[in-house]
Amino acid sequence: AQSVTQLDSQVPVFEEAPVELRCNYSSSVSVYLFWYVQYPNQGLQLLLKYLSGSTLVKGINGFEAEFNKSQTSFHLRKPSVHISDTAEYFCAVSAVMIYNQGGKLIFGQGTELSVKP
Amino acid sequence: ETGVTQSPTHLIKTRGQQVTLRCSSQSGHNTVSWYQQALGQGPQFIFQYYREEENGRGNFPPRFSGLQFPNYSSELNVNALELDDSALYLCASSTAGRLAEAFFGQGTRLTVV
Numbered sequence: 194a195q196s197v198t199q200l201d202s203q204v205p206v207f208e209e210a211p212v213e214l215r216c217n218y219s220s221s222v223s224v225y226l227f228w229y230v231q232y233p234n235q236g237l238q239l240l241l242k243y244l245s246g247s248t249l250v251k252g253i254n255g256f257e258a259e260f261n262k263s264q265t266s267f268h269l270r271k272p273s274v275h276i277s278d279t280a281e282y283f284c285a286v287s288a289v290m291i292y293n294q295g296g297k298l299i300f301g302q303g304t305e306l307s308v309k310p
Numbered sequence: 311e312t313g314v315t316q317s318p319t320h321l322i323k324t325r326g327q328q329v330t331l332r333c334s335s336q337s338g339h340n341t342v343s344w345y346q347q348a349l350g351q352g353p354q355f356i357f358q359y360y361r362e363e364e365n366g367r368g369n370f371p372p373r374f375s376g377l378q379f380p381n382y383s384s385e386l387n388v389n390a391l392e393l394d395d396s397a398l399y400l401c402a403s404s405t406a407g408r409l410a411e412a413f414f415g416q417g418t419r420l421t422v423v
Binding site: 197227229234235236237238239242283285297298299300301302303 | 314343345350351352353354355358366400402411412413414415416417419
């Protein structure tokens with residue numbers, strides 16, 4: 194079984210400052226890793242994903258994340274945030290399996306990013 | 311926009327009633343997964359349908375059931391509604407294969423009173 198822990202429930206930050214949202218996972222098998230963003234009253238939008246290869250993954254809206262297998266972490270970073278980045282961010286994992294498992298995601302509790310002017 | 315549509319967007323039901331939520335998957339996708347997102351929580355996996363059959367289930371009671379149709383659209387049915395069923399229900403569609411990613415709809419906000 195897999196589990197995901199997002200270490201911060203709320204992260205307040207000033208506009209144009211850097212930000213890091215932390216995510217740790219636990220799994221007995223190899224996993225794919227994802228970050229999703231959710232704006233108020235909306236569904237989930239994929240920011241980025243790690244499937245294999247380079248451990249530094251770049252996503253949309255200037256976000257990037259680094260997969261660290263030894264520390265079982267997948268922290269999300271952005272060098273300079275905007276007011277429009279204010280949203281809920283979810284880290285998720287999916288076990289690597291032979292057949293279709295694309296929809297079986299295990300989510301963390303979410304981190305609320307609040308960008309202040 | 312993902313191409314995954316859910317209906318209705320909001321609804322209010324009374325405890326004990328039954329509800330049906332609908333999801334149209336993105337063109338070319340044959341797998342639909344349903345998630346429940348309670349207020350202030352991350353989404354929790356309910357079940358997945360692949361080629362019209364249930365393909366895995368999370369820790370939800372049998373009163374949560376589903377269907378997938380030949381056009382890959384799907385329904386989530388919840389019987390004997392409880393107050394704790396109040397949540398945002400998200401549908402995600404994907405393609406078969408190991409590197410599939412899920413595309414989410416906007417969700418249905420269910421309030422049980």
